[in-house]
Amino acid sequence: MIEVDITARLGAFGLEAAFSVTETTTALFGPSGCGKTSLVRAIAGLQRPRAGHIRVNGVPLFDAARGIDLPPEKRGIGYVFQESLLFPHLDVRANLLYGRRRGRAAPFGLAEVVRLLELEPLLDRRPERLSGGERQRVAIGRALLAATRLLLLDEPLSSLDARRKQEILPFLERVRDDLRIPAIYVSHAMDEVLRLADAMVVMDQGRVVRAGRVEDVVNQLEPPAAGSWRRGGAVLRAVVAGHHREWGLTGLRVGSQELSVPAIGSPPGSWLRVRIRARDVILCMGDPGPVSTRNRLRGSILSIRPPEGQGPDGPEMDVLLDVEGGRLRARVTRQSVADLALRPGLSVLALIKAAAVEPGAPAKEHADRTGPAPVPGKG
Amino acid sequence: MTGLLTPWEAAALWLSLKVALTAVFAVLPLALGCAWLFARRDFPGKPLLAGLVQMPLVLPPVVFGYALLLLFGRQGPLGGLLYDLFGVTLIFNWKGAALAAAAMAFPLMVRSMQLALEAVDPDLENAARTLGATPPAAFVTVTLPLIAPGVLTALILGFARALGEFGATITFVSNIPGETQTLPLAIYSLAQTPGMEGGALLLVILSVAVALAATLLSEALARRLPVRSGADRRRALR
Numbered sequence: 001m002i003e004v005d006i007t008a009r010l011g012a013f014g015l016e017a018a019f020s021v022t023e024t025t026t027a028l029f030g031p032s033g034c035g036k037t038s039l040v041r042a043i044a045g046l047q048r049p050r051a052g053h054i055r056v057n058g059v060p061l062f063d064a065a066r067g068i069d070l071p072p073e074k075r076g077i078g079y080v081f082q083e084s085l086l087f088p089h090l091d092v093r094a095n096l097l098y099g100r101r102r103g104r105a106a107p108f109g110l111a112e113v114v115r116l117l118e119l120e121p122l123l124d125r126r127p128e129r130l131s132g133g134e135r136q137r138v139a140i141g142r143a144l145l146a147a148t149r150l151l152l153l154d155e156p157l158s159s160l161d162a163r164r165k166q167e168i169l170p171f172l173e174r175v176r177d178d179l180r181i182p183a184i185y186v187s188h189a190m191d192e193v194l195r196l197a198d199a200m201v202v203m204d205q206g207r208v209v210r211a212g213r214v215e216d217v218v219n220q221l222e223p224p225a226a227g228s229w230r231r232g233g234a235v236l237r238a239v240v241a242g243h244h245r246e247w248g249l250t251g252l253r254v255g256s257q258e259l260s261v262p263a264i265g266s267p268p269g270s271w272l273r274v275r276i277r278a279r280d281v282i283l284c285m286g287d288p289g290p291v292s293t294r295n296r297l298r299g300s301i302l303s304i305r306p307p308e309g310q311g312p313d314g315p316e317m318d319v320l321l322d323v324e325g326g327r328l329r330a331r332v333t334r335q336s337v338a339d340l341a342l343r344p345g346l347s348v349l350a351l352i353k354a355a356a357v358e359p360g361a362p363a364k365e366h367a368d369r370t371g372p373a374p375v376p377g378k379g
Numbered sequence: 380m381t382g383l384l385t386p387w388e389a390a391a392l393w394l395s396l397k398v399a400l401t402a403v404f405a406v407l408p409l410a411l412g413c414a415w416l417f418a419r420r421d422f423p424g425k426p427l428l429a430g431l432v433q434m435p436l437v438l439p440p441v442v443f444g445y446a447l448l449l450l451f452g453r454q455g456p457l458g459g460l461l462y463d464l465f466g467v468t469l470i471f472n473w474k475g476a477a478l479a480a481a482a483m484a485f486p487l488m489v490r491s492m493q494l495a496l497e498a499v500d501p502d503l504e505n506a507a508r509t510l511g512a513t514p515p516a517a518f519v520t521v522t523l524p525l526i527a528p529g530v531l532t533a534l535i536l537g538f539a540r541a542l543g544e545f546g547a548t549i550t551f552v553s554n555i556p557g558e559t560q561t562l563p564l565a566i567y568s569l570a571q572t573p574g575m576e577g578g579a580l581l582l583v584i585l586s587v588a589v590a591l592a593a594t595l596l597s598e599a600l601a602r603r604l605p606v607r608s609g610a611d612r613r614r615a616l617r
Contacts, residue, residue, distance in 0.1 A: 046505050072508040079509040085502055089524045098520075102511035146510040 002026065002150070002182065006052035006062070010038045010206050018052075019201045019211040025176050027197035027214065028186045035206040036186045037082075040152045043184070044079045045072035056149050056182070076104070078147030080156045084139035086127035092138050093123045099146025106145050108179055113141045116174050133164040137171060144175065151175075151183040157192065165192075172196055177270075194218070194235060194273045215273070219327040233277040234320075234329040240266050255324025259295050259352070278307075278318055281330035282351040285340055295352035299323035301344050304337060321350060388578060390557050391565035392585065398473055398561055399541035402481035403488070403534050410485055410533065414492035419501060436486045440546025447479060447551040475552035476559045480544045484537035491536055495529020496522070528600045535600070539593040542586070562586050 005018040015035045028036050041047040043054055045061065053063040060068050061075050072079075078099070086095050096110060096119070114120055117137045127135060136156055143151060153172075157165045169192070176183065176196060187193055193200055193214065200217045202210040210217050218235045238252035238259060249260045252274065259274065266272060282293070299321035307318045317337050321328040328350055332342075342348070384392065416422075417429060435443055451458040451469045461467045469475035499522055507517035523530075545563040552559040554568060562582055569579035 044509055046509070071513075072505070073511045073513055075509075077509060079506065081502060081506060083500075083502075085500065085506040087503065087507070087521055089521075098507065098512075099510035102516070104511040142510065 001055075001057055002184070003053070003055040004039070004043065006039075006042055006049035006054060008038060008042055008047065008049040010035050013206045015039060015042075015049075015206040017203065017206070017208050019208045021199045021201065021211065023197075023199035023213070024180060025183045025185060025197045025199070027193040027200040028184055028203065029188065029190070029193050029200050030203035031188055034203045036188075036203055037154055038206075039203070040079075040154050040184060040186055043150075044077050044152055045070060045075050046079075059149070073102070076146075076148035076150070078106070078143030078145070078151045080136075080139050080143045080151070080153040082155050082158050084127070084132075084135040086130075086135055086138055086142070088127050090126075091123070092119065092125050092127070092130070095127070095138060096123075096142050096145055098142060104146040104148060106147050107181075108144070110145065112179075113144050116178060117141045117171050131164075132160050133167050136160065136164075136168060140171065140175065144179065144181070147181055149182070151181050153183060153185045155186050155188070157187075157189070169195060190218075194275075215326060219329075233275055234327045236274045236276060236323065236326040236328065237271060238274050239271050240264075240268050242268050254297060254326055257297050257324070259297065276328060276352055278329040278331035280353040281328060282353070283319060283330050283332055283336070283340070283342070284349040284351055286349075288349065288351060291351065293351040293353055297321075297323050297328060297350045297352065298347065299328055299350060301342060301346045301348060302327075303344055304342060307331060321348065323350070383581065385578070387556060388565065388582060391560055391562050391582070394473060394476075394557065394559075395542055395561040398476045398480055399538050401474075401477040402541040403484055403537040405477070406481040406485055406488065406537070407530075407534065410488040410537075411492055411530070413485075413489045414496055417489070418493045418496035432489055433486050435483045435547075440483070440544070441550050443482065444479060444547030444550025447475075447482070447547060451475065451478065451551070469552070471552050471555060472558055473552075476544075476548050476561060477541075479547040479551050480541035483544050483547060484540045487540050488533040488537040491533040492526060492529050495526035495532075498529075499525045531600045532597045535593045535597040539590050542589060542593075 001020065001022050003020040006015070007017075008015040011033070015038050017035065017039050028039065030036055038047060042049045043061070048069065049062060049064070051064045053065070054061045055063075056077075060066065061070050061077075062068060086092075087098065090098070096113070099106075100110070114123070117140060119138060119141055122130060122134055122138065127138070130138065136159075140153070140156065143153075156172075157168055160168065172185075173196065175181075185192070185196055197214050199212060200210075200214045201208055202217060202221065210220065215235055215237050236254055236259075238254045241251040241253040241258060243250050243263060244260070245263070247260075248263045250263050250266075252259045252261060252272075254274075261274065264272075288296075302320045302322050304317050304319050306312050306314055307316055310316060315333055315335075316331055317334050319330045319332060319337070319342060321330065330350060336342075413432060417425070438446075448470070449455055451461070453459065453462060453468065453470060458469060461469065467474070469478055503521050503525075504514075504517040507521045508514065512520060542561075543563060544561070545567070548559065548561060549564055549567075554560050554564045556565075560568070562585065566579050566582045566586070569575040569582065
């Protein structure tokens with residue numbers, strides 16, 4: 001549990017951030033200059049807030065009212081900076097062990113971190129002889145080995161090109177899944193957030209504007225903040241149920257229902273997020289009969305609204321569905337809403353023509369892709 | 380080599396080395412502290428302090444030596460204090476010569492270490508602190524190794540400058556053989572004495588050799604200074 005409620009000096013608008021999250025991996029999301037870095041520097045103890053408190057699992061790291069302000073070396077927080085900031089005069093091994101030699105004992109050892117991040121061949125090298133991606137992997141390892149309480153990652157991929165990013169992301173997923181250390185991941189890239197985080201905190205102009213589970217927050221975000229990936233759609237969390245090799249498909253479970261997507265490499269049981277565009281969803285009352293669309297999710301209507309930038313008399317409507325706790329959006333004509341007498345509370349069947357699997361798949365399948373791309377439909 | 384030198388000349392060389400080495404090592408911590416202040420902190424009066432540190436470089440050495448005489452003479456405010464508290468007298472002995480040499484070397488040493496410090500990303504120390512290092516430990520284990528070439532350069536430049544000190548020394552502590560007569564002062568005395576020009580030339584060659592060796596060493600070390608990477612320059616607060 002991470003509880004933050006602070007005010008700090010920051011540029012023209014000042015930082016006033018309050019949130020509390022219980023999830024393991026929390027994304028801190030927002031545009032450049034919104035105060036994300038100032039906030040994580042305050043959590044790490046590198047910047048002193050004016051007032052408020054910061055607590056991790058109930059332990060106060062900073063509390064202005066009680067006069068508590070632990071220095072960074074006493075906070076037990078591993079910090080991965082935007083630039084790797086490896087110590088240039090030490091080899092990789094000495095960089096990794098820097099925290100351990102100063103009494104930090106993370107719950108995992110050097111061997112485990114070296115294996116997880118595949119650092120073995122780099123151990124005796126100096127940082128100047130590492131590539132950008134390797135440097136950042138070492139920086140992640142170094143921070144992990146000193147993280148007894150929390151891991152902070154301040155846009156660790158922002159200095160890398162798209163290809164290197166895709167190389168590092170699977171390592172971050174492994175860290176998340178194998179080590180289970182609480183982490184705050186700062187990013188302004190929605191694809192990284194969708195792929196890595198359980199919870200997200202959205203910041204704008206020094207303030208927290210939303211916080212909660214990633215799916216919930218993402219499905220509420222206005223399109224400009226969410227970026228091009230949403231533009232009339234929704235994100236569903238799904239679990240890999242199994243692979244159907246003969247059809248080249250992977251079955252995903254959404255609640256008790258199943259969804260098929262073109263085969264991905266993630267093992268059964270792992271979770272991932274699926275983006276479904278509103279225009280690819282057809283709403284259906286009763287049995288649709290023999291149609292080619294195999295993906296069908298049953299849900300109930302939560303709301304019916306005109307899409308962004310269109311008045312109530314326009315031709316289209318966005319129908320938001322609840323699918324066993326997840327959200328799905330369908331764009332239909334206003335006439336269809338009237339003809340089918342769609343209204344909140346009604347149970348409908350959603351036929352899905354195409355689903356784009358956002359995160360979770362191994363990097364090699366996505367190496368040529370920097371942003372979300374639609375996956376060909378099966379219709 | 381000593382066979383070539385008269386005992387009197389050897390005494391001048393030995394005294395010069397003693398004075399110069401004492402001066403640079405005694406003033407090193409203060410110069411490092413000053414360099415750190417200039418490189419890492421902003422405070423009111425910083426330009427004034429920076430100007431004061433440069434004074435020995437811009438003032439005529441004789442003026443500076445006379446100022447030292449006024450300050451550190453037995454009747455001077457600082458000299459009197461030193462004598463009363465520690466029984467130390469600086470005037471007319473080698474410790475005074477070391478003080479004059481230290482003051483002249485100080486600005487060069489500060490500048491050299493300041494440049495080295497400015498080339499080290501301050502966030503490296505922050506990284507060390509998040510890994511469990513206290514501020515002094517972070518400085519000693521991260522910053523100091525990275526500025527080591529700059530510190531060595533400072534020592535060598537300071538040493539060369541201290542070795543060459545003349546004006547302030549002769550004004551402050553006079554020209555006493557075996558006590559305050561360093562190489563430059565000995566050369567001056569020899570050059571003033573008819574028939575002793577040969578001895579002066581030998582000491583001149585000796586001085587040139589020592590200064591040249593110091594400069595070459597400093598050049599070699601300067602090339603090993605850590606260079607800030609382009610990525611570090613791009614780093615901006617978000």
